[in-house]
Amino acid sequence: MLFGIKSIYWILINSVISFVYLFIISKILGKKQIAQLEFIDYAVGISLGSIAAEMAIDYDSPFYYYLIAMSIFFALALIVSIVGRKCTFFKRILKGKPLTLIYEGKINYEMLKKSKIDTNDLLSMLREKGYFDVNDVAYAIFETSGELSVLPKGNQRPVVIEDIDNEKVKPSSLSNVLIVDGEISYSGLAEADKSEDWLKERLKISSDEELENVILATYDSEKDELTAHLKDGN
Numbered sequence: 592m593l594f595g596i597k598s599i600y601w602i603l604i605n606s607v608i609s610f611v612y613l614f615i616i617s618k619i620l621g622k623k624q625i626a627q628l629e630f631i632d633y634a635v636g637i638s639l640g641s642i643a644a645e646m647a648i649d650y651d652s653p654f655y656y657y658l659i660a661m662s663i664f665f666a667l668a669l670i671v672s673i674v675g676r677k678c679t680f681f682k683r684i685l686k687g688k689p690l691t692l693i694y695e696g697k698i699n700y701e702m703l704k705k706s707k708i709d710t711n712d713l714l715s716m717l718r719e720k721g722y723f724d725v726n727d728v729a730y731a732i733f734e735t736s737g738e739l740s741v742l743p744k745g746n747q748r749p750v751v752i753e754d755i756d757n758e759k760v761k762p763s764s765l766s767n768v769l770i771v772d773g774e775i776s777y778s779g780l781a782e783a784d785k786s787e788d789w790l791k792e793r794l795k796i797s798s799d800e801e802l803e804n805v806i807l808a809t810y811d812s813e814k815d816e817l818t819a820h821l822k823d824g825n
Contacts, residue, residue, distance in 0.1 A: 601650040609643035612658060616665045635668040689740075693731035696744065698806050698820040706733045710772050710807050717741065724766045726809060726818050770808035770819070783810050793817050 646657035716739040730742040767783040
């Protein structure tokens with residue numbers, strides 16, 4: 592019984608010490624939102640948390656062993672942060688560089704592959720930014736933090752009262768997604784009330800190889816406009 596009570600007290604004391612020490616380290620390293628965490632920050636955070644948790648329940652090893660380990664991770668993270676600010680080359684290795692996924696209104700397939708995301712991920716990220724039609728986007732840059740920065744085309748920029756000039760504003764409508772990553776979306780065709788033959792004819796597709804070359808194809812029923820983004824950029 593005494594051993595059990597002693598263990599509980601030891602765990603309580605170690606938990607408080609690890610929590611306080613982890614809090615101090617976090618304050619020194621600085622505040623960052625989850626979306627701003629880079630890989631090195633994420634890895635260090637998990638490591639520190641694991642060490643602190645192990646320290647809280649291990650009453651066989653001296654607690655300062657864990658404090659030393661946490662201090663080493665803290666020192667390394669601090670060194671990486673300082674060197675990264677001073678050395679551009681080292682910073683690029685650690686953080687990478689932004690990737691332009693959409694350039695001049697066209698999806699850059701090579702950059703899309705390099706970013707390790709697919710077309711559906713890109714469309715989802717654009718919707719989160721308020722762009723439901725990829726054809727409204729001039730440039731989209733995948734930042735090192737994992738965020739997507741979007742520059743709309745000139746006619747899609749935010750309007751002010753002077754821009755409206757008392758003209759009637761047409762209601763917004765969604766474009767139909769007809770092809771994603773080389774595969775035809777039959778639900779999109781049904782919504783657009785179009786057939787597969789019509790799609791292939793408009794895109795001048797006659798083989799599966801040509802179809803696989805299409806990253807994304809959307810259709811605007813109001814304008815009767817079919818837009819395709821190809822892997823080869825044409």
